Amino acid sequence: MVADLVEWGALERTPTGLRLGMRLFELGHLVPAQRGLRDLALPYLEDLYETTHQTVNLAVRHGNEIVYVEKLVSRGRLVPHSRTGGRLPLHCTALGKAILAFSPPHVVDEVIAAGLRPITSKSITDAARLLSDLAAIRERRVAFDVEESRLGMFCAASPLVNAKRVPVGALSITGMDSMSTARRFAPAVLTAALSLSRRLDA
Template structure:
């Protein structure tokens, strides 16, 4: 019986593996670093890196290390789920930030992760792990729970089946618990995530609806978990999410309930800018 052989990776797969070698803690890599991380021979890595550098996907610094080039940033900025959504959302995110001077975030769903398109943060804001372009598991973040609650059923079941990474003792521990939380998020229209990534941080998140009223993104306000009233922040977060949805053409966002029209928001005393 003939032995089965694994097909060699294509040229495009090898090029992508070189780009995937970079990460938040590995932004500048030598040729040897890239060869080791990709598992490619040094000569092959040298050739691929040369092509990527010539095209502009990579740049070489004065120390001879390679880093992501501006050409990739230019291409990435064209992504409709990134640039267009971010530009529409920014005025509302800025208003929410000015009211609190805490972390304001915009995220979309990609697989089983929330990808952060924008984050506004003050110098005295509570520490968070997120960064623009960064990812976090959906089960452990406010925006992630909102996005997962409105994701296709198959995606929900995949995440519920686990495993679920634990960050703190407050991280949702298992599939049945996550299923209950998602049901609450759909019923209530928002998510509160307290201490799931870091014990010091509390996130209040709400969905952003697109032109067909489907949930295409989520925004959140992340504040210190101590002495913060999550429900006092809901009005501002939901109003910002509704404003973005309305700007994107969401039919339901144009029909603002009377109770919402009468609501006003004043940042809690501990969050007001001094």
């Protein structure tokens, strides 16, 4: 099976073993929904990056996790725990909480029922605390990751919501080393997300 996958291009041999091949990369970029959202979002991500000089992310929900669809990396601020195509639990990220806050109640219930597994000692593991956080996010339309996905790292995110009030993803800036910096850049994230949301049904 491995030999067949190597021949097809799904896997590549390296001196130390195997790695994913270029064929999988090509297939991943053919997924219509994610490609369309990424293409639409890219100018907003680039503007957000130029405004903040922080790492900028676009993510969508898949089950009880977020999947990173695009990531523009700040040279001086590495964010090693996330990558394009990578996944993290919804409840442990600003991106995920921004999406959850505007999702139907049954989605939130499913996340809670699956168990709020922590990534760091700061991750939310209590249902009441998560519900309180989501209520605050709905009010301000900005979510924060306060060292919940990686210690020493802060993030601000805002949801992408279409005309039917359905969240289709979220934008974020991440890699900041203080909550005060995250709060300072939150308006830029919110502005970008609101502008992109208005384009979703255009």
